[in-house]
Amino acid sequence: METACLSARRCRVIEYGTDYSTIEDAAINGADPYADVPLPTLPDDSTAARFEAEVDRHLLAKRARAEADKRWSEEQRQAVELPAFARLDRFLDEPDELVRYRVDQLQAVDARVIVAAQYKSGKTTVIGNLIRCLVDGDPFLGKFPVETVGRVALLDDELSPRDLRRWLRDQGVVNAGRVHVCSLRGKVSAFDILNAETRAQWAAALTGTNYLILDCLRPVLDALGLDERRDAGRFLVAFDELLNDAGIGEAAVVHHMGHGGERSRGDSRLLDWPDANWKLVREDPDREGSPRYFSAFGRDVSVAEGRLEYEQSSRRLTYASGNRTDQAAEDALVDVVKTLIGTEPMSGRQVEESLTDTPHPRKAVRSGLKLAIGRGLVAVDTGPRGAKLHRIASPCRVCGGPLIGTEGAHLECRGGGE
Known part of the structure; x- marks a missing residue:
């Protein structure tokens, strides 16, 4: 017995001794000599089929990994002791403990x-x-x-x-x-x-x-x-x-x-x-x-x-x-006083503008001026149109700097100026 593949789509199993001329004659006359031979089932190697097969393979791997992770977590999981619930009325009836400090405040x-x-x-x-x-x-x-x-x-x-x-x-x-x-x-x-x-x-x-x-x-x-x-x-x-x-x-x-x-x-x-x-x-x-x-x-x-x-x-x-705000005011106070020594009375804005090129922010200058007034180093007079003019409160007659608790001149200035 041999197999004769006489068509791209159909095959016939031919016994030894078969009359090949009969088959050929049928083909020449236009008849289908393979009409009684069923179409074969060929492997489906289309792109879509290969894609689906690949998807199935990856899904299987992912499911296997997920299941392995789940089983591993279950193996490693320790018994958990759930915290207790308390009824609010009983919870509120418990006395409050005073706050104790490890480090006070x-x-x-x-x-x-x-x-x-x-x-x-x-x-x-x-x-x-x-x-x-x-x-x-x-x-x-x-x-x-x-x-x-x-x-x-x-x-x-x-x-x-x-x-x-x-x-x-x-x-x-x-x-x-x-x-x-x-x-x-x-x-x-x-x-x-x-x-x-x-x-x-x-x-x-x-x-x-x-x-x-x-x-x-x-x-x-x-x-x-x-x-x-x-x-x-x-x-x-x-x-x-x-x-x-x-x-x-x-x-x-x-x-x-x-x-x-x-x-x-x-x-x-x-x-x-x-x-x-x-x-x-x-x-x-x-x-x-x-x-x-x-x-x-x-x-x-x-x-x-x-x-x-x-x-x-x-x-x-x-x-x-x-704090830093206080320190900034202290630093600015020094330059505020220096600015007012030997000058005509100045408004607050003029004091700020005169210190524009210094490291002091305007806010620090304002705070420094306020601090100087509070300490009695700077006095405030009322000028034209109600303007607030600032001057050294009690200037030393030698250096022009503010005096505190003395009159006329600083002790060190008296030695060099009198």
Whole structure:
């Protein structure tokens, strides 16, 4: 038996001994010699069929991966203990606890703070001061009483161990055995607390800690592939779980402000996550030696901006009165007085215009002039059309500068002028 493919569409199985002439004659006469042969079923290799087959293959792979992920999550899922509900009437009947502070006026017990700091504003120094006060009981920034804790843990991911040791040594911590330090520089990815197993390891290592400090946030976000503008909240949720699992009451997370800004850079969760925000700024962000200022706000926290006095040898900071607005007025006052010495009385606008080329903003000049009047250095007379004219109140007859508590001339001027 052989197969004769006599048509592009049909085939006939021909037995040996078949009369081929009969088939050929039928074809010559116009008859279809294959009329009794059915059309074959050919493989469908059209483009549409191949596309559908490829789609089916990918769908199968995706379904398999999704099912594998689901089963893996179920295997890894830990038993969750749901928090208890309370009826509102019974909840309201419970007595309110008085607010206790870990750091008076700045951080309540069981609270978290974000320390938002401008570039080179002294955040490392502030953290060193905080650590010393938490274990030694010194007032924080020389003003705010502290309720001490048994153990403080510092996770630092910016300084080298050498620099970190030097900065902390200068603080002169008495109870240094109650401070545990971990340098994460070069090993930041080890702090992957988004992973449940890794978080459990860190919780075990930190058990017994009462106060945890992370300095600072951005390197950790980078190491974990998190976007500062969108993903900081994911990390902070995991950080809260770490604190809960390790039984840690309070924490401080240090974060940088945006360039030229005065709020935590990035995700808005950095503003609403903490119970309180501590803010460190420089009077002039572009001048390294510019004075530093500290303020705090949040739940049960409201401390106005104050200047930080720095003691170089011990790296200790003291919170002093006076904010940047006050300091700007003080700085402007000096030039306001100089402008009025030896001149005709001037209106407020004339004083402002005469100081246009100085670093003082108009607002600071106005405040400086008001301050000078309040201190009796400058007097105000009524001029034509009710104009307010300013002059030195009691000028020295030698230098023309204002006199306070003396008459005629300054003591130093009398020696050279009389």
